[in-house]
Amino acid sequence: xxxxxxxxxxxxxxxxxxxxxxxxxxxxxxxxxxxxxxxxxxxxxxxxxxxxxxxxxxxxxxxxxxx
Amino acid sequence: xxxxxxxxxxxxxxxxxxxxxxxxxxxxxxxxxxxxxxxxxxxxxxxxxxxxxxxxxxxxxxxxxxxxxxxxxxxxxxxxxxxxxxxxxxxxxxxxxxxxxxxxxxxxxxxxxxxxxxxxxxxxxxxxxxxxxxxxxxxxxxxxxxxxxxxxxxxxxxxxxxxxxxxxxxxxxxxxxxxxxxxxxxxxxxxxxxxxxxxxxxxxxxxxxxxxxxxxxxxxxxxxxxxxxxxxxxxxxxxxxxxxxxxxxxxxxxxxxxxx
Numbered sequence: 001x002x003x004x005x006x007x008x009x010x011x012x013x014x015x016x017x018x019x020x021x022x023x024x025x026x027x028x029x030x031x032x033x034x035x036x037x038x039x040x041x042x043x044x045x046x047x048x049x050x051x052x053x054x055x056x057x058x059x060x061x062x063x064x065x066x067x
Numbered sequence: 068x069x070x071x072x073x074x075x076x077x078x079x080x081x082x083x084x085x086x087x088x089x090x091x092x093x094x095x096x097x098x099x100x101x102x103x104x105x106x107x108x109x110x111x112x113x114x115x116x117x118x119x120x121x122x123x124x125x126x127x128x129x130x131x132x133x134x135x136x137x138x139x140x141x142x143x144x145x146x147x148x149x150x151x152x153x154x155x156x157x158x159x160x161x162x163x164x165x166x167x168x169x170x171x172x173x174x175x176x177x178x179x180x181x182x183x184x185x186x187x188x189x190x191x192x193x194x195x196x197x198x199x200x201x202x203x204x205x206x207x208x209x210x211x212x213x214x215x216x217x218x219x220x221x222x223x224x225x226x227x228x229x230x231x232x233x234x235x236x237x238x239x240x241x242x243x244x245x246x247x248x249x250x251x252x253x254x255x256x257x258x259x260x261x262x263x264x265x266x267x268x269x270x271x272x273x274x275x276x277x278x279x280x281x282x283x284x285x286x287x288x289x290x291x292x293x294x295x296x297x298x299x300x301x302x303x304x305x306x307x308x309x310x311x312x313x314x315x316x317x318x319x320x321x322x323x324x325x326x327x
Contacts, residue, residue, distance in 0.1 A: 007116040007117065008116070026123075027123055029123065029125065031125075031160075032123070032125040032127060034114075034155045034156070034159050036151075036155060041154060041155060041158045043158070059155075060117045061114050061115060061116055061155055062114070062115070062117050062125070063112040063114055063125075063127060063138065063156075063161075064089075064112065064113055064114075064115055064126055065088070065089040065091065065092060065112065065126060066088060066089060066090045066111055066112050066138075066139050066141055066275075067089075067091075067113075067139070067141075067226065067227075067253070067273070067275030067276065
């Protein structure tokens, strides 16, 4: 299993899981979220080509209500 | 009201001078009605980590297509954090506007002007349309203007308090001295207070809690829309002088003769 950190939580995911696969597994719709991968913002079109590796750190964010 | 009284921020001409927030509502689904009833064309949102345990609704589905999205950098405690949040917000593809909100004070949520100036410098250079939320200090506002802010947004009172336009004296100085739109943001609790800010020459007001905390948010949103229009019209009309002594409304002659 691959050990990574997503939104501050340590998780385990099957090897070979791409960012896009991970997003879809969480029933998230790509247009509503933005992803920072190891400190860099990753455009949506790249999600499919990036496998999540050991030690990776993802921040997955979306808009919500605010003033 | 003159036809051509649009507020231009960046390259966007706005007919409405009321901006509304999207927080604290019972449901995001009321947002379209609030926008329609108030006439607001700018809606703020925040950016947060996705909660994987929650139902994945998308607030963007509730933002009318004719409205400008203004993400804020709430959560940022430093300029660098604000810049990071702003870049994430822009990566969503929803536009270039950003409300810089840098707050270290947890009790009053007062903005840190110094960090806000730094964030303005960085983000304006990166082509954002920057609207910094700030404490009404003329020196800070000048620095934000010089750094490329599209407007300044001084608080009316601490966020969420509904206390009203408590900073009127200092905001009036900004309005007088800064050649940028001055948008009163935070603390406005009643439509009359929004009108007061507009009468004082504010370019716009931003309201969230006052609408969200009302018994009838949609009706309150409508009231705010009317108040902002009234206050703006009053400002353009040029209010009469305030006097100490009375001045009669009708001539002091030609009275009917006294009864004998």
